Structure formats: C-alpha cells, structure tokens
Amino acid sequence: MGPARPVATPSSIPADELYTNRELSWLGFNRRVLAEARRKAYPLLERLRFLSISGSNLDEFVMIRVAGLAGQMQRGISKTSIDGRTPSQQLSAIRKAIRDLERQQQAVWRELRALLGDAGIHVADEDRLDPESRAWLKDYFERHVLPVLTPQAIDPAHPFPFVANQGMGLLFNLTRLVDKQRVVEMILIPSALPRFVRLPGEDAHYIPVERLIVRYANLVFPGFRIEGDGVFRVIRDSDIEVEEEAEDLVRLFRSAIQRRRRGQVIMLELDAEFDPEAEALLREQLGLENAMVIKTDGIIGVEGLADVVDEDRPDLKFDPYSPRYPERIMEHDGDCFAAISEKDIVIHHPYESFEVVVDFVRQAAKDPDVVAIKQTLYRAGKQSAIINALIAAAEAGKSVTAVVELKARFDEEQNILWASQLERAGVQVIYGFVDWKTHAKVSMVVRREGDEYRTYCHFGTGNYHPITARIYTDLSYFTADPRLTRDAARLFNFVTGYVEPRKTEGLVISPIAMRDTIYANIDREIANQRNGRPSGIWAKINSLTDRGIIDKLYEASAAGVPIRLVVRGICCLKVGIPGVSDTIEVKSIIGRFLEHSRIWAFANGYRLPSPRARVFISSADAMSRNLDRRVEVMVPIRNRTVHDQILEQVLVANLLDTEQSWLLKPDGEYERAVPGEKPFNLHRYFMTNPSLSGRGQALAEDQIPRLALRRGARS
Incomplete structure (x- = not known):
C-alpha cells in the first residue's frame, strides 16, 4: 500500500x-x-x-x-x-x-x-435568380403557397391567433390605399409548406418559404402598401407532467399532447429588421413576461437547414456506409436461435446491422416452436419492423406482451398509435408504471425445444428504432444464459404485475438495485487501492449528473483509484480538484455517429483491461432519473469472448480516440484532443473493422486489429 x-x-x-x-x-x-x-x-x-x-x-x-x-x-x-x-x-x-x-x-x-x-x-440568395427563375418562383407561389395562406387582421374584431410551438409566422405593417388606414396583418406559415423551396435546375437554389411570402406579399395584400414586415418563431413549454393518480394513461397523454402545443411561450425569435410597431404588438399579445427574446441578423430556425442537407450531392457528404450483417448469424444460415444457443453474441451498431435485432423478433414470430414473446418499447419510430413482427406473432397465435412507454418524450403520440395497433392484433399491451418510465431495452423469446422450454433474450443499450440505429453507436447482447433469462422474466413481471423481484441472479434493475450495485463496485475499487491491489474504473455514458455517483467517484479518486470516463454530453463532475478528483479523466466524443452505448468496467483487483474485470452494459445513464425514477437494466457480461470484445475493443477504442475527442479541463470547459503523431479515429476503426459479433477465433487469428493502451500512470 x-x-x-x-x-x-x-x-x-x-x-x-x-x-x-x-x-x-x-x-x-x-x-x-x-x-x-x-x-x-x-x-x-x-x-x-x-x-x-x-x-x-x-x-x-x-x-x-x-x-x-x-x-x-x-x-x-x-x-x-x-x-x-x-x-x-x-x-x-x-x-x-x-x-x-x-x-x-x-x-x-x-x-x-x-x-x-x-x-x-x-x-x-435571390439576387442570383435570372428572369426565368423569377417567373417560375412567382408561378410556384401562386399555385402552391398562396392558396394555403390565411392572412388575419390584428384588431379588436379579430382575436390574436394562436401560434403553435415551433410555429413560424410573419407580421405585416400595412397602409390601405383607399383610406390611408394603418393595418397590422399576421400570416402563420402552415407546417405543410416546405421550409425551403428548391428551384428546378442543376445548380441548387433554395428560397426560405418566409422570404418567398415576403417577396410576393403584394399578391396576398392587393390594395395595400407594405410599410414593414418581420419574421418570427415561437418556442413553447413542451414538458408533460403526469398525474400519479391518473386513472387512464392513454387519455391523459392524449390531452397532455394537446396542452403541450399550447404551452406558455418560452422563447421568441425575431429577425433583426422586424418592423418596430409590429414587434411591439407581437410582444404584447404573446405575453412574454418570462420569455426570452432573441433577434438575429441571420436565418431563423437553423434546424430547418436539414432540408438543404438532403440535396442530392454525394460529393458533399460522407461516403455511404453499409453496416455488415453479423457473420455469426450468417454462419448458421440466418438462424438467430441456433447462433445464440451455441454462444452469446454482441452486436455493435451501427457498424453491424440493426436488422439482426429485427430478424430475432421476426424469426420468433414465424417459428412454430416459439410460444411467447415479451418486448419493451420506448422508441420504435414511425416505420417499425419490430412492431410489425409483434403483430404477426400475435396473429399467428403466440402469446405476445408489449410494454409500451407512453412517457417517451416527443414519441408519446406515436407510441399511443403503436399501442392501439398492437392491441387490435391481440397483443397484450402494458403501459408500465405511472410515475416511472420503463426505459430498459429488453426482448424475450420463449421457445419449445424437445420436452423443455428455453428462453432467449436481447438486451440493448439503445432503442428499437430503425433510424437511430443507423447513427447511434449501441450494443445488442443476445444470450440464452438461464440466469439472465430468468431475471428477464422477473423484470417483465415487475413491470406488468408490479411483482418486485426479491433477488436476481445477474441482472441489475433500477430503481431497485442499480445505484447500490454501482456504489458497491466503486467501493470494491477503493478497497483494492487501499490494500495495494490494482484498481481502476472505466465508464462510457451519455450523461453524468447524479450527485451520489459523482461523490462516490470523488471518494474513489481521493483514495487514488484511476478513473477514465467517456461522457458524451452533460458532465457535472469536475476534474483536477486537488485531493478530490485529480485521478479522474473525462473526455467527450462527437463525430459522424452519436455515441450512445453505456458501459461500466471495474478493475476488480487486476490492471485494466483485464479478462477478470467486472464489465456491465446498461440502458441507464448516471442520472438521478435513471437510477431512481426509471426501470432500467444493467447486464453483467460473463461470457469471455463478449467481455473481451466490449472491454478491449469498444471501451479501449473510445479511450484511444484522438480525432473525435474533447478533453474536460479543470475549469469545466473542453478542448479538442491533440491527434498527435499517431492519430486514432474510433469511428473509422469500427467502420473498417466492423464485425465483433462473437468472432473469438477471428480475434485470436488477428483478423481484427487488436488495440492496446499506452501504459501510463492512469491506465
């Protein structure tokens, strides 16, 4: 010691x-x-x-x-x-x-x-338009835009119109020519209109719809002289509060979604040249006592530029990337159950295809030996093959249970739609707890094999969402380990019947035991450090905000435990505090893909990375809501091959990265990592070496480059 x-x-x-x-x-x-x-x-x-x-x-x-x-x-x-x-x-x-x-x-x-x-x-850039383009633009406005516009006078006879959340509109200060009367008119831009209008031609010309309306405002207001105008955009309170005593969650959320659209104004965006009289009226009518007002000399609503990103110019985009289908599954002729039965499998999205997760459920739906499927659904997207597979399974007479989380922010409406479709097909739909979100990502299939039943599970760090699976880095873990599958059954009983498991054989469930489990593992590292044994904590999470976890990491650092954290987003922990956090390093990785997987690794008395380290994957971040107010899972990785792949490939690559990384400084600011003489880009590494799915033999034969950390005081 x-x-x-x-x-x-x-x-x-x-x-x-x-x-x-x-x-x-x-x-x-x-x-x-x-x-x-x-x-x-x-x-x-x-x-x-x-x-x-x-x-x-x-x-x-x-x-x-x-x-x-x-x-x-x-x-x-x-x-x-x-x-x-x-x-x-x-x-x-x-x-x-x-x-x-x-x-x-x-x-x-x-x-x-x-x-x-x-x-x-x-x-x-309207100045570049030639006469032919201007004629096309005017014709487009008259045929496609003008018919859907509804100008509304703002006076005592016309109540101030409601402006929806993220709604954009224009105010015009006008003079009526016949009597020189001043009039203020509002046009709310219908959401059905494109944010940008693209003119035909090889060269791309995009005109913002609000500029188009201003350009041809004389066609909207014949007989008026336009004295001034202005573009505005409104952001409203969109949070949904759930009443703990709610009798009908579906009805509550339907009404809450409607209220969301009418929440109080939180921010108002105005263009810098907004007409002063119109601006004064707008401020008065919207009731901006506590709202933030931002005037900009650029474009309002920069998120709308995503429409321009869709321009067909592959030369101005990343080279297309097609994820590979996991070789372990292909080796078994696409039979997911045969592959999982042989050995646990980990899939690394988006480098390996999310289609294997869909195929797991599809195969279960078609397999006559499958008797039951249980599935959690937090976000599934608008076009969901998972939902379709569950419906097919129910229609085939299988017992299908879906835990649909209505409180998935901004997906509430879509999830209500999915729930109704599933119920119509005969799926038993459960909405979980009123005051806790079910955020765990678990799929469970019970299959008849001979005279017995065997259960197969998928545990994920990300959602069952086909679009985000292409850009979020996540882990999918497939197993038939009876200890974990029995725990999965306990988890579903907890959510569907409120039957809290007295103990589990491996799976860690929040809000029951996850906080205590993380604390206990950190305490073990503190004890090992004090007893002169190797210690260390590595973690990859999206956010670190929970004070209890932060203080426990501070306690470990004060004891001398080396700690390396990859925290993509929010990090309330500070590094470099003498005697408190001077053994902690934090980095954030931003790049082509959104880092989303959650992984914990504890040295367990051996020097990281080690085959004897305790490794977990999780659906939870280190946030109070995840640990205390959500149903989450933390899965111990006991299979040696999967353990090595997650620890020595995924985690080590994150720690090695120098091209996409930002390093947290003691003042709370971040600075880009210096690539150095041998720069390493973890996204490029996994795109060029994408298949980790159970390829223990391939790793042994060095068909996938092995990664190694440069040993230092904190490695």
Whole structure:
C-alpha cells in the first residue's frame, strides 16, 4: 500500500467549485456539436447537418429544460441546482449562454452559406435568380403557397391567433390605399409548406418559404402598401407532467399532447429588421413576461437547414456506409436461435446491422416452436419492423406482451398509435408504471425445444428504432444464459404485475438495485487501492449528473483509484480538484455517429483491461432519473469472448480516440484532443473493422486489429 493521500472532503468545498451546472454543461455539449460544423475535414453538407442538429438540440433544450426552470421560478420554487444556483440564477446564466450560442450559429451559417454557394448550392440568395427563375418562383407561389395562406387582421374584431410551438409566422405593417388606414396583418406559415423551396435546375437554389411570402406579399395584400414586415418563431413549454393518480394513461397523454402545443411561450425569435410597431404588438399579445427574446441578423430556425442537407450531392457528404450483417448469424444460415444457443453474441451498431435485432423478433414470430414473446418499447419510430413482427406473432397465435412507454418524450403520440395497433392484433399491451418510465431495452423469446422450454433474450443499450440505429453507436447482447433469462422474466413481471423481484441472479434493475450495485463496485475499487491491489474504473455514458455517483467517484479518486470516463454530453463532475478528483479523466466524443452505448468496467483487483474485470452494459445513464425514477437494466457480461470484445475493443477504442475527442479541463470547459503523431479515429476503426459479433477465433487469428493502451500512470 502506498503512502496515505491527503483527502479534501467535498463538503468543505463550495458547490460551484465542486460541480458543474447541469444546464450549462449541456449548452457546452451543444457548442461541441456546433464546432463540428466548422471542421474543414468534413464534407460541406455534413457540416451543415451539424449546424442543423445544434439548432434542433437547442429547441428541445428550451422547450424542456428552460421551460422547467421558468415554471419553478413562477411557482416560487427556490430549490438550488447541484452547483448551488437558484432557478432565477440558472435562467440568467442560461439566457446569456443561449444568446452567445445563437451568435455562433449565425456566424457558422454565414461561413457555410458562402461555401455552399461556391459549390453550386445557393440558399436565400435571390439576387442570383435570372428572369426565368423569377417567373417560375412567382408561378410556384401562386399555385402552391398562396392558396394555403390565411392572412388575419390584428384588431379588436379579430382575436390574436394562436401560434403553435415551433410555429413560424410573419407580421405585416400595412397602409390601405383607399383610406390611408394603418393595418397590422399576421400570416402563420402552415407546417405543410416546405421550409425551403428548391428551384428546378442543376445548380441548387433554395428560397426560405418566409422570404418567398415576403417577396410576393403584394399578391396576398392587393390594395395595400407594405410599410414593414418581420419574421418570427415561437418556442413553447413542451414538458408533460403526469398525474400519479391518473386513472387512464392513454387519455391523459392524449390531452397532455394537446396542452403541450399550447404551452406558455418560452422563447421568441425575431429577425433583426422586424418592423418596430409590429414587434411591439407581437410582444404584447404573446405575453412574454418570462420569455426570452432573441433577434438575429441571420436565418431563423437553423434546424430547418436539414432540408438543404438532403440535396442530392454525394460529393458533399460522407461516403455511404453499409453496416455488415453479423457473420455469426450468417454462419448458421440466418438462424438467430441456433447462433445464440451455441454462444452469446454482441452486436455493435451501427457498424453491424440493426436488422439482426429485427430478424430475432421476426424469426420468433414465424417459428412454430416459439410460444411467447415479451418486448419493451420506448422508441420504435414511425416505420417499425419490430412492431410489425409483434403483430404477426400475435396473429399467428403466440402469446405476445408489449410494454409500451407512453412517457417517451416527443414519441408519446406515436407510441399511443403503436399501442392501439398492437392491441387490435391481440397483443397484450402494458403501459408500465405511472410515475416511472420503463426505459430498459429488453426482448424475450420463449421457445419449445424437445420436452423443455428455453428462453432467449436481447438486451440493448439503445432503442428499437430503425433510424437511430443507423447513427447511434449501441450494443445488442443476445444470450440464452438461464440466469439472465430468468431475471428477464422477473423484470417483465415487475413491470406488468408490479411483482418486485426479491433477488436476481445477474441482472441489475433500477430503481431497485442499480445505484447500490454501482456504489458497491466503486467501493470494491477503493478497497483494492487501499490494500495495494490494482484498481481502476472505466465508464462510457451519455450523461453524468447524479450527485451520489459523482461523490462516490470523488471518494474513489481521493483514495487514488484511476478513473477514465467517456461522457458524451452533460458532465457535472469536475476534474483536477486537488485531493478530490485529480485521478479522474473525462473526455467527450462527437463525430459522424452519436455515441450512445453505456458501459461500466471495474478493475476488480487486476490492471485494466483485464479478462477478470467486472464489465456491465446498461440502458441507464448516471442520472438521478435513471437510477431512481426509471426501470432500467444493467447486464453483467460473463461470457469471455463478449467481455473481451466490449472491454478491449469498444471501451479501449473510445479511450484511444484522438480525432473525435474533447478533453474536460479543470475549469469545466473542453478542448479538442491533440491527434498527435499517431492519430486514432474510433469511428473509422469500427467502420473498417466492423464485425465483433462473437468472432473469438477471428480475434485470436488477428483478423481484427487488436488495440492496446499506452501504459501510463492512469491506465
């Protein structure tokens, strides 16, 4: 055992020096997303995609997080954040950061717009239009836009129209020519209209629909002189509160979705040239007492630029990537059950196809020996092969249970639709707990094999969603291990019948035992370090906000345990605090794919990476909501091959990456990692070496390059 280390107890350090504010950390993450739009190594339309993503991210943040703080302030709630700020103090700092982020977005947009023009894609550049294009544009407006517009006068006889969440509109200050009367008119832009109108031709010309309406406003208002105009966009409170005593969850959510569209205004975006009289009227009518108002000299609603990203210019996008179908399944002629029966399998999405997860359920639906299927559904998308397979299974007479989570934010409406379709097909649909979200990703198939029944399970770190599976990095773990499959049955009984398992044989379930399990594993590392044995903690998660987990990691660091964390988004933990967190390293990885898998690795008395390390995959992040208010799973990886693949390939690659990584500094800011003489890009590595699915022999034969960390003081 080494010399005793001086320990500064966290309680002796001010909260703002010990923790980073959750909301400001998220805004820092979105700045890192926006920074990808400046990367000259990326194709131009991919850079535009990152700008658009930063806009849609910010919209959701305002609708949920800023709205929540505004609501707390209005209700007089003074509960402080992890760093000791009141809701009003947080809002003040957030608004300043949002304004700064919006200025950065517009600066990036100006840069990209010029580069796009050089590449033959012209956006909001009407000066380049020739007479033929102008004639086409006017004809398009008259035939496709004008008929769906509804101008509305703003006066005592016409109530101020309701502006929907994320709705965009225009106000016109007009003079009626016959009597010189001043009139204010509003046009709300119908959501059915395209955000950008593309003119025909080889060179791409995109005109924002709001600019098109302003250009031909004289056709909307004949007999008026246009004195001024302005474009605006509204962001409303979109959170849904669930009443714990609700008698009918479906009915509650249907009404809540309607209320969401009418939530209070949280942010108003205006163009910089907005007519002053019209602006004063708009501010008065929308009731902006606690709302944030942003004026921009660029484009309003940068998330809409995703439409331009769809331009058919493969030369300006990443080279297409087609995930490989797992070889282990193909070796068994596509028979998922035969492959899983032989040995556990891990699939690494999106490098390996999500289709294998769909095929697992499809095969179960068609297999006459399958008697039951149980499935959790958090997000499944609008076109879901999983849903179709469950319906087919029920129609084939199998016992099918689907746990549909109605509280999946912004997917509530789609999930209500899926639930009704499943019920019509004979699926037993369960909505889980009223006050807890069921966020676990589990599929369970019971199959008759001879005189016995055998259960097969899929545990995932991501959703059963075919679109996100192409861009989110996630792990799918298939097993027929009786200990885990029995636990899966206990999990479903817990959700469907509230039968809390007294104990499990491997699976860790929140909110029952996950927090205690993580604490116990950290305590084991502390004990090993103090007893002179090797110790270490590696984790890959999306967010780290839970104070209990952070304090336990601080305790481990104070004891000398080396800790390496890959935290993509929010991180409230601070590094480099003497005696508290000086053995902790944190990095965030942003790139072509969205890092989404959750993995924990504990050294367990051996030097990481080690075959004897304790490794878990999970559906949960290190957030209080995941540990205390959600049904989640944490799966121990006991199969040696799968263990090595997750630890020595996936985790090690994340730690080795230098091209997509940002390093957390003691001041809470991030800086890009220096690629160095031997740069490593984990996305490129897995795209060129995509098949990890159970290929123990292939790994042994070095058909997949082995990764190794450079040994150092903290490895």
